[in-house]
Amino acid sequence: MIYTKIGLAITFSPNGLALLKTTLRYQKLFNAGLCLIHVGKKNDISVSKMNELLKEAGIKEDSYELIWKEGDPAKTIISAAEERKVDLLIAGALEKESLVQYYIGSVARKLVREAHCSVLILTHPTSDTKPFEKICVSVDYSESGEKTIKKAYQLALLEKAKELTLIRELKIPALAITVSDSGSSKETEKKREQWLDEEEKKLDSYVEELNLKEIKVNTVSLYGKQGYEANNYVSEHKGDLLVLPSPKRKMKFFDRIFQHDIEFILEEIPCALLINREYPKE
């Protein structure tokens, strides 16, 4: 089982139904428990709205747990998910926020930055819930990164995805400055190509070791800022899910001002985004 308990930040927004339907599909696919978390006042109107939504989605009565809570949306969802031992939170988000909204942080982005479990962000959920066809994973050679690749692989198999692409980004700071003084652009370019070539070979042998045989696996090495290049690649190649290992610590305001790798992706989310965090074992 990839994830055992799914949490959905359920809202009455226009995307609410599509998000719920997509979540139900994953609940079935992963054979997981489901916890619907709604932040807002519980009154007659909201209860009837909720019932309507659940009915429209065709959810079975005994297949979920519904939690109503009041408070700050992101914080409430995170604490409710933690209490219920949710290991995958699903939420909808806009691809791009206004600059001010980006700094303040929307609910979905706060979930990515602060949640204790994995988070799946869907930018264009649809009611007909298509499976992911082109899944991309960012590689960082860490232990959690390796687990993330394996999860993405399992997901790709379940989704019967067409391809799984492993992306490695490489950036050597201040490299451009070597062309000043006695350096030449040609030498620097040669060096950069050589390094990318080395990365490509390393990535290929890494994939070999991981034994991902049952699906077509592509490998790509890109030169540029981490997060930013993966984002561009996924947009250009029309990938529909980008999977990343979660950063080792919570993202702070500092990471938005001086952008952390993951913040390049949150600034403009290219497609569905899965931030995989290994749920701490008890």
Added chain:
Amino acid sequence: MHLNSSDIVIFLLSIGIVLFFARGLGELFKRFKQPIIIGEIIAGIVLGPTILGALFPEYYNYLFTDSEVASTAFDGITVLGLSMLLLVLGLEIDLRLALSQGKAASLVSLFGILFPFTIGFLFAYLFPDYFGIADEKMRFIFALFIGVALSITALPVVAKTLMDLNLFKTEIGLLIITSAMFNDLIGWLIFSIILGTIGQQSHDLGMGFIISMLFLFIFFTLFIGRKIINYFIPYLEKFTTYPGGILNFIFILGFLCAAFTEYIGVHAIFGAFIIGIAIGDSAHLKEQTREIIHQFVTNIFAPIFFVSIGLKVNFITNFDFLLVIIFVSLAFIGKVIGCGLGAHWGGKSTDDSLIIAFGMNSHGAIEIILGTIALQAGLIHERVFVGLVLMALVTTISSAPLMSIFVKRKEMSLLKKVPNV
């Protein structure tokens, strides 16, 4: 006052000759695996009062001093070159990397500044006469300047050395680069305050005004301006001719900010440096664009500036052996001990600590720029300036060979550890 035909002839002739000598001597030094900048500085010494002025004063005077208008135009070009140099230096400062480093890099950065700065400051403050202080009233500022001068690390030299020694893509390489970036950032910040203090006297502006404007400028550029620039670069690359559009955008911003900081009483170059950081931070800025800018600046404008140093100062009459020895010793003691201890406390082996320490001990072009501005501002005498330039040359030349000794030693000790099969 305008350039007449003979002024134009002198101006163009002098620029042509300066570039010819700079390139010739630069290439000669490259043959000996030395930075081109050393050749460029020597070209200045050859063409300046030290050699040409002493042997053939009529030619020297004709080219560089007789025509006041042509020399002013030449000075204008050097200001342009200086601003551009700082702009490209700023482009390569990765703020996130410089501000959020690991334990070892933080310790190297911190001690790589604190230690040399403290010994430089104390020596200059306690024994100002050794350093030939220009103005006794400026003792504190002078001591601050010597502290900064000893704590600077030249990022361009460091980058090139790491490339030559094949260390760029290693953990040590990254540590040295990030520490050098941090060094430059803090060094220029302190230097800007020094310049503000001097500017207060020459511009007749209040100190409070200068410092508050300075910090407002830094805050606005690095926090808000940086984001706005990042937002606009993709549009520029899409809707203007590449690379013309983006190059112009970068230089326009560079010159405007340089003009602003000069206006508020801090030197023009500081504005260019800060806006350089803001532009360079953008992930949208292509690597190719950065390289084009570096090529353009370092091959045309930088040589004119580096040669101009030797054109103004006589390196023989102002040569003070004791002062050079003091500067070189303090530079080595400060940087090698400071960075070495930082690396050691950060958990690095002795060989790694020494590679880092000597890697960080190259003062290069940045030191020379710092010295030139201090000289122009009347903070130091020519004697101190010559001492600083020579210290920069000695540390720049010695950095790579000293590093390679410990790189080889490390490789040997690693080989010994591999058991014979």
